[in-house]
Amino acid sequence: MATKPASGGSGAPAAAGLRPALGPSVWVPLRYLATAQAAFLLAVTWAIFEADALADHYYLSHTFALTHLITLGWISMTIMGAAYQLVPVALEAQLHSERIARWQYWFMLLGVIGMVAHFWNGHFNGMAWSAGLVLVAVLLFVWNMGATLWRLPRWGIVAKHVAASVSFLLATAIVGNLVALDKVLGFWRGEVLNIVHAHAHLAALGWVTMIIFGVAYRLIPMFALAADPDERLPHWQFWIFTAGVAGLYPAVLLGSRLQALFALLIAGGIALFVHQIVRIARGRKKPTLDWGVRTALTALAYLVALVPVGLALAAGLVPEGEFASRLAFAYGFLGLVGWASLTIIGMMHKIIPFLVWFHRYSGLVGTVPVPSLAQLYSEAWQRRGYWLLNLGTLGTAAGLLAASPGILRGGLAVLAAGAWIFGLNMLSIYRHLRRRPAPGPARAPGAAAKPQNTFLRRPLKKVQMQGGARCEVRGVLSPYVAAPRERANATDGPFSAAC
Amino acid sequence: MATETGITEAQVLDALRHVIDPELGINLVDLGLIYDVAIEGQDVRVKMTLTTPGCPMHDSLVAGAERALGRIPGIVSAAVELVWSPPWNPNMISPEGMAAMQQGRQGPR
Numbered sequence: 001m002a003t004k005p006a007s008g009g010s011g012a013p014a015a016a017g018l019r020p021a022l023g024p025s026v027w028v029p030l031r032y033l034a035t036a037q038a039a040f041l042l043a044v045t046w047a048i049f050e051a052d053a054l055a056d057h058y059y060l061s062h063t064f065a066l067t068h069l070i071t072l073g074w075i076s077m078t079i080m081g082a083a084y085q086l087v088p089v090a091l092e093a094q095l096h097s098e099r100i101a102r103w104q105y106w107f108m109l110l111g112v113i114g115m116v117a118h119f120w121n122g123h124f125n126g127m128a129w130s131a132g133l134v135l136v137a138v139l140l141f142v143w144n145m146g147a148t149l150w151r152l153p154r155w156g157i158v159a160k161h162v163a164a165s166v167s168f169l170l171a172t173a174i175v176g177n178l179v180a181l182d183k184v185l186g187f188w189r190g191e192v193l194n195i196v197h198a199h200a201h202l203a204a205l206g207w208v209t210m211i212i213f214g215v216a217y218r219l220i221p222m223f224a225l226a227a228d229p230d231e232r233l234p235h236w237q238f239w240i241f242t243a244g245v246a247g248l249y250p251a252v253l254l255g256s257r258l259q260a261l262f263a264l265l266i267a268g269g270i271a272l273f274v275h276q277i278v279r280i281a282r283g284r285k286k287p288t289l290d291w292g293v294r295t296a297l298t299a300l301a302y303l304v305a306l307v308p309v310g311l312a313l314a315a316g317l318v319p320e321g322e323f324a325s326r327l328a329f330a331y332g333f334l335g336l337v338g339w340a341s342l343t344i345i346g347m348m349h350k351i352i353p354f355l356v357w358f359h360r361y362s363g364l365v366g367t368v369p370v371p372s373l374a375q376l377y378s379e380a381w382q383r384r385g386y387w388l389l390n391l392g393t394l395g396t397a398a399g400l401l402a403a404s405p406g407i408l409r410g411g412l413a414v415l416a417a418g419a420w421i422f423g424l425n426m427l428s429i430y431r432h433l434r435r436r437p438a439p440g441p442a443r444a445p446g447a448a449a450k451p452q453n454t455f456l457r458r459p460l461k462k463v464q465m466q467g468g469a470r471c472e473v474r475g476v477l478s479p480y481v482a483a484p485r486e487r488a489n490a491t492d493g494p495f496s497a498a499c
Numbered sequence: 500m501a502t503e504t505g506i507t508e509a510q511v512l513d514a515l516r517h518v519i520d521p522e523l524g525i526n527l528v529d530l531g532l533i534y535d536v537a538i539e540g541q542d543v544r545v546k547m548t549l550t551t552p553g554c555p556m557h558d559s560l561v562a563g564a565e566r567a568l569g570r571i572p573g574i575v576s577a578a579v580e581l582v583w584s585p586p587w588n589p590n591m592i593s594p595e596g597m598a599a600m601q602q603g604r605q606g607p608r
Contacts, residue, residue: 089555222551225523225589285589286523287601350522354555357521365518365563367570372524 024084024098026355031105032081033352034430039073039112040341041423044416051409054400057325065119070336071203072112072134076169078344079211080108080141082351083162087148090158090218096147100140108137124183131180138173142166157234161214164242168206171249175199198252200332205266206245208340209303213241213273216296220277223293223350224284229276237276241269248314263314267307274304290374291382295346298390302338306331322403330400337415338393345389345422349382352429360432376432377425385425388418506573511536511543514571518563520556525599527564531591534582541575543568548587557581 043066047054053062088095095101114130145166149159176199182188188195221228244265251259277300281289289297309331311317318324353373361370392415399408515533516526527533527547535546547564549557561579568577592600 085555092552223522225550227588285592285597287597354522358555358559361521362559363562365559366566366568369517370519370521372519372521374524 024088024095024101026359028098028101028105029081029085029351030355032077032084032108033348033355034426035105035109036074036077036081037348037423037426039069039077041416041419043069043074044412044419048409048412048416051399051405051412054408055403055405057329061119061122065116067336068112068119069116070341072108072115075208075336075340075344077108077112078348079208080104082215082344082347083141083145083211085351085355086215086219087145087162090215091148091152091156091162093148093152096144096151100144104137104140104144107133107140111135111137124180128177128180128184131177135173135177138169142170157231157238158214158218160235160238161210161217164238165207165211165214168202168210168245172199172203172207175202194253194255198249201252202245202249204332204335204340205241205248210241210245212340212343213237216273216277219347219350220280220293220296223286224281224289225286226280226284229280233272233276237269237272240265240272244269257316260311260315263311267311270303270307274300290349291379291386292346292349295349295386295389296343297346298386299339299342299346302334302342302393306334306339326401326403330397333400334393334397337396342389342393345385348422348426349377352426353377356429356432376429378428381421381425385418385421388414388421390418392416392418506538506541506543506571508536508538510571511538511545511568514567515545515564517567518560520550520560522556523550523600525592525596527560529593529596529599531593531596532560532587541573543571543574543577545577545579546582547579548582550587552583 046069047066050062050066053060054066056063084095084101087093111130111133114133115127118124118127118130145162149155149163152159155163175195179192179195179199182192217229217234220226244262244267247262248259248266250256251262277297281297309327313324313328313331318327350373353376356376357371357373364370392411392413395411396408396415397411399405399411512528512533516528518527519525520527520530520532523530530550532547532549533545534548535544537544545564545568547561549560554560561581564579565577568574568579571577
């Protein structure tokens with residue numbers, strides 16, 4: 001019997017080198033995502049031992065080391081890996097270059113390790129060099145995404161968000177490098193607090209939030225089984241939000257009062273996005289939302305809660321002083337962990353199972369029963385992780401506000417417990433990547449099972465070999481594992497000898 | 500409908516029920532992705548769609564459908580054609596598919 005390829009463009013995954021349609025090989029995003037998860041676990045565990053420093057002001061070398069492990073090692077590494085998987089899918093376009101994505105990974109990895117290590121030990125020359133490596137990684141990413149977008153005949157709402165996001169990423173990386181160079185050359189004469197604030201907002205809103213918004217318009221309807229949103233309102237949201245971020249950056253940099261106006265625009269953009277997501281969720285056909293989507297929606301609630309705090313800080317409604325500094329720290333933490341990290345954790349329960357499933361089971365569909373994506377990990381542990389992550393996030397934010405090392409330590413310990421549950425659940429998915437014997441042709445009911453080509457751990461029997469050697473006979477491997485001298489004596493039946 | 504060679508539409512749909520969307524845990528037939536089945540002698544042609552254009556499961560589901568059809572006794576050739584018109588929408592899920600989703604049945608156990 002022969003099967004013809006489908007005219008609609010089907011191709012056997014094996015022939016395509018195990019790559020999802022339009023995307024790169026699964027190993028490209030997986031290396032970014034697995035590295036990012038390791039960085040997250042390291043950061044939240046390390047943070048427990050930094051509770052005393054975190055109870056102090058945020059402008060400290062160790063705090064910056066931790067912050068960049070989270071922002072670059074965890075959040076940016078994840079977004080870059082996920083973008084290589086999702087952007088071709090969401091835009092229905094071929095990724096420009098898989099090779100650039102592979103090279104970019106190494107620049108990013110070395111850059112992040114270097115930056116975190118040099119922030120930690122206060123060696124700013126090394127930090128500036130490492131920031132340069134991160135800039136190279138960002139340039140490669142911008143090139144790859146830009147060339148992918150360039151070929152699109154029309155830019156829809158997702159493409160616009162991705163384009164704006166990578167532009168803001170480039171601006172963030174350039175400013176970050178200038179700050180790093182200033183640490184060595186001192187050309188800003190120590191007046192860098194506004195620049196650091198502007199850099200942080202550009203990264204958190206322009207890069208991270210912008211790309212989450214764009215991809216969510218495609219992913220949330222897909223996962224909730226809802227109709228794609230009408231693009232008119234998202235287009236308004238995009239322009240208002242982009243104008244807000246683009247304006248807030250120079251306003252914060254210059255310490256201008258106009259930052260309140262741009263913060264209002266950003267709040268308007270967020271409100272329109274939330275309105276759209278609520279409409280999608282209400283119009284869904286999927287009876288119950290899975291915990292991945294619930295986690296992402298909870299993250300959105302953190303973003304909504306942060307809007308009035310951001311507006312109050314931008315409008316100068318919080319008198320300058322110790323409390324304003326603590327509030328800004330808690331605000332930044334909730335933005336990075338409550339909003340960005342929980343969104344990522346929710347989406348990782350969709351993206352990682354898909355990549356692993358595709359690599360391991362895609363070629364078996366239609367021949368043997370294969371697990372669903374949800375069966376690759378434990379939903380019960382995901383649920384426990386969800387509560388611990390939220391409890392830990394709120395506890396840590398309370399500790400930051402109160403400047404209490406004790407509360408901070410407790411909150412961070414709970415957060416780390418939730419993060420480790422997430423990490424172990426991801427590990428249980430990665431375990432499916434291990435190569436297993438391919439299934440043979442289906443057996444007729446009642447037919448005897450064929451012997452499996454498995455090397456048993458426990459010896460079946462011990463035999464005396466010619467020449468006096470004692471050998472253990474294990475299972476049913478081919479006789480060729482035994483050395484030629486013993487082979488003749490060890491192959492009675494389906495056994496083999498290991499001497 | 501049985502043909503001269505005995506391959507029936509029910510057999511084809513039964514075979515396609517073994518291909519399950521791994522994200523939703525529902526088979527292709529109950530998801531409403533199968534638009535048309537044509538049987539000519541020992542050749543089977545199926546028109547199917549996906550839940551969304553650019554669906555990441557594109558290759559897996561189409562190739563899986565072809566493999567599942569290939570297991571029907573007596574079949575000589577099977578072709579799966581991917582079509583996008585009419586666009587799929589969640590209302591195309593069968594009552595059985597919707598019930599399975601409500602019960603949270605997620606793929607084979």
